[in-house]
Amino acid sequence: MxxxxxxxxxxxxxxxxxxxxxxxxxxxxxxxxxxxxxxxxxxxxxxxxxxxxxxxxxxxxxxxxxxGNHVFEDDPGVARQPNPTQESSGKEKTLKTAYRCKKCRRIVAAQDNVIGHTPGEGNSSFEWHDKRKGHTHNKEQDCSSLYVEPLKWMTPAVEDGALEGKLSCIHCGARLGYFNWSGIQCNCGSWITPAFQISKSKVDVSTI
Ligand SMILES: [Zn+2]
Ligand SMILES: [Zn+2]
Structure with missing residues (x-):
């Protein structure tokens, strides 16, 4: 205790x-x-x-x-030092899911950075209209976006204190999504507040 x-x-x-x-x-x-x-x-x-x-x-x-900068999570796209004990042990490396910019392949988020939500949660009216017979619950895979923690690569856009703004790939500048401190409504109806949103159409699922 x-x-x-x-x-x-x-x-x-x-x-x-x-x-x-x-x-x-x-x-x-x-x-x-x-x-x-x-x-x-x-x-x-x-x-x-x-x-x-x-x-x-x-x-x-x-x-x-x-x-401040300290609240941003480490950038998963910055190469980490390889772990020597892991390599010498001969064990298979555990692969982690990560998301890469579709245009330049830079890693923009790791699975650990994704903040999950329950589809349709927090918006009963939306749910009511959307509810079809035998299809009561959407799956999070059907959501068109990912919502992540604020990450270090977002710092230039987020740190100046704007309420909302675009999130662009730090490497190639491609538009990945946007952020809004007062929240963003997912296509499933859920409100994510605050939201750091990445469109799934702009990234590829990969492993690191
Ligand atoms: Zn890119
Ligand atoms: Zn959703």
Whole structure:
């Protein structure tokens, strides 16, 4: 229990780095709920944590805080140092899904960066009109876009504080999608807030 408490503190610390106003009143219950949903363990790589972190970031933006470079996730397109222990062990490398710019093949997002959403969630009227017999739920694969965490390559477009803007490939300049701090509605009806959207038609699925 003690170690778990410590890791909760650590999580709060890292969340506070993003949003100082977070503790202890508003958002505290959310944090405890998140902690519970993660099975009383703090896993900073869990999708729940990442989604929550992004939500906080959106709140920080709303109250006028500057979005600093430190909140952007590492660029998956920048080559990482090969892991020597992994290569000498003779084990098969675990391949990760990644998304590449269709035009220049640069990696623009790793699967880990994708913030999932439940198709149709948060827009009941849309769901009502769209519901066809025997086809009650869309799959996320049917969504025309990916929603990702803010990544380092987006910094020039995002860091100047604009509410919304285009996201272009840092290598070839191709238009990949756009971002909007107040949210973007996916073609499935869900609102993603804030949204860093990449059109699936502009990227190829690949592995790294
Ligand atoms: Zn490109
Ligand atoms: Zn969707």
């Amino acid at each position: 003690r170690t778990e408490q410590k890791s909760l503190e650590e999580a709060l610390e890292s969340l506070k780095e993003i949003n100082e106003s977070v503790c202890p009143n508003d958002g505290f219950l959310d944090q405890l709920k998140l902690f519970e949903e993660m099975g009383f363990k703090v896993d900073t790589s869990s999708p729940l944590y990442r989604r929550f972190r992004l939500k906080l970031l959106g709140q920080s933006y709303k109250v006028g805080e500057k979005i």
